[in-house]
Amino acid sequence: MDKIKLAATAAFGLEAIVKRELIDLGYENISVDNGWVYFDAEIKDICIANIHLRCAERVMLVMGQFEALSFEDLFDKTYELPWEKWISKEGKFTVKGKSVKSKLYSTPDCQAIVKKAVSKKLCQYYDLDWMPESGAEFTILVSIHKDLATISMDTTGARDGLFKRGYREKSMTAPLKETMAAALVKLSFWNKDRILYDPMCGSGTIAIEAALMGRNIAPGLNREFASHGWPLVKEEYWKNAKIQARKNIDFSSEIKIYASDVSEKAIRIAEENAIEAGVDDCIEFFVKDIHHIDKTIGPYGVLITNPPYGQRLGKNPQVSKIHNKLGQVFGKDETWSIYVITASENFEKEFGRKANRKRKLFNGDMRVDYYQFYGQRPEK
Numbered sequence: 001m002d003k004i005k006l007a008a009t010a011a012f013g014l015e016a017i018v019k020r021e022l023i024d025l026g027y028e029n030i031s032v033d034n035g036w037v038y039f040d041a042e043i044k045d046i047c048i049a050n051i052h053l054r055c056a057e058r059v060m061l062v063m064g065q066f067e068a069l070s071f072e073d074l075f076d077k078t079y080e081l082p083w084e085k086w087i088s089k090e091g092k093f094t095v096k097g098k099s100v101k102s103k104l105y106s107t108p109d110c111q112a113i114v115k116k117a118v119s120k121k122l123c124q125y126y127d128l129d130w131m132p133e134s135g136a137e138f139t140i141l142v143s144i145h146k147d148l149a150t151i152s153m154d155t156t157g158a159r160d161g162l163f164k165r166g167y168r169e170k171s172m173t174a175p176l177k178e179t180m181a182a183a184l185v186k187l188s189f190w191n192k193d194r195i196l197y198d199p200m201c202g203s204g205t206i207a208i209e210a211a212l213m214g215r216n217i218a219p220g221l222n223r224e225f226a227s228h229g230w231p232l233v234k235e236e237y238w239k240n241a242k243i244q245a246r247k248n249i250d251f252s253s254e255i256k257i258y259a260s261d262v263s264e265k266a267i268r269i270a271e272e273n274a275i276e277a278g279v280d281d282c283i284e285f286f287v288k289d290i291h292h293i294d295k296t297i298g299p300y301g302v303l304i305t306n307p308p309y310g311q312r313l314g315k316n317p318q319v320s321k322i323h324n325k326l327g328q329v330f331g332k333d334e335t336w337s338i339y340v341i342t343a344s345e346n347f348e349k350e351f352g353r354k355a356n357r358k359r360k361l362f363n364g365d366m367r368v369d370y371y372q373f374y375g376q377r378p379e380k
């Protein structure tokens with residue numbers, strides 16, 4: 001079996017969650033560095049990781065790592081890597097790059113050098129003057145951090161990271177990325193035996209991601225990945241990974257997820273998305289202004305929500321009123337656990353209680369906090 005090194009990339013603050021996902025999938029020798037979660041794998045794991053990971057951004061095939069202090073270093077060491085093993089004669093490849101705190105700081109120059117080195121290697125191997133670049137797509141990434149160059153290939157897809165599950169054709173403004181919504185659920189203590197409620201569900205992302213977890217539906221089951229066309233990633237690997245993922249689906253558990261929003265349009269879109277994701281039987285959607293909620297839905301629930309963002313600093317009276325209401329209803333029920341992602345720094349004050357834990361995250365480019373209030377746990 002061919003041993004390879006893969007890396008699942010994670011958004012800031014989510015590295016530990018992605019590592020936990022990899023451990024749960026049975027991977028070993030996992031290390032975390034600068035947002036990349038490295039693990040030992042075989043080629044078939046390209047399919048398994050892409051299909052199963054819920055919180056990672058993408059799965060990278062690590063071609064090599066080396067010190068790059070000059071363009072000669074970068075060219076020679078890139079040239080030495082086994083490109084001919086992966087990239088077919090017709091392979092179309094683009095090079096992306098980034099460089100942080102390194103001697104080779106010009107990203108366009110680094111990209112051009114890597115492109116040249118890979119082209120030279122492949123032209124020599126296939127005995128061509130130039131590569132036709134008419135076949136499967138390969139996106140190479142050269143990332144240099146403190147002079148250490150990591151050369152990798154994106155197995156997921158340059159355009160569509162793992163967040164693209166395929167169920168969210170429509171969305172309301174400011175939807176959460178699916179990978180972030182999945183991470184918020186993972187960071188709560190929710191499990192499928194407990195009630196989950198999102199009272200400001202927008203396009204339904206949190207509820208749908210929780211339902212996929214509750215049903216144990218792999219998030220990448222209904223989409224394609226860039227490495228689908230790669231010669232070494234055989235069609236049977238994809239087929240076997242999908243057959244196994246389908247076998248793992250739990251169709252029988254009764255799952256109780258509730259999702260509401262003040263906007264009728266949001267609820268219509270969320271319902272359509274849940275149908276598309278195949279989990280509409282797990283979620284009860286309804287139109288409701290949070291100001292009209294006066295009690296929790298049963299005991300021991302988990303509330304996970306993403307209220308409208310006000311400014312990070314300063315007050316927005318409407319948003320403050322929503323925070324007050326969350327505190328008055330859900331904050332008062334000691335059996336409920338409450339998880340709120342927001343950019344507002346006044347949240348705890350307006351909610352009326354200090355969080356048990358506050359986790360710094362980024363929603364896209366926006367710095368946010370995930371406030372966690374732990375409620376009593378149900379008796380077993």
Ligand SMILES: C[S@@+](CC[C@H](N)C(=O)[O-])C[C@H]1O[C@@H](n2cnc3c(N)ncnc32)[C@H](O)[C@@H]1O
Nearest residue numbers: 175176200201202203205261262289290306308
């Ligand atoms: C940031 S968005 C939530 C996005 C959602 N997480 C998603 O992924 O699509 C905030 C939502 O709160 C809803 N909202 C605003 N005021 C509300 C209120 N008073 N009661 C209930 N929902 C409200 C908005 O309609 C919007 O859908």
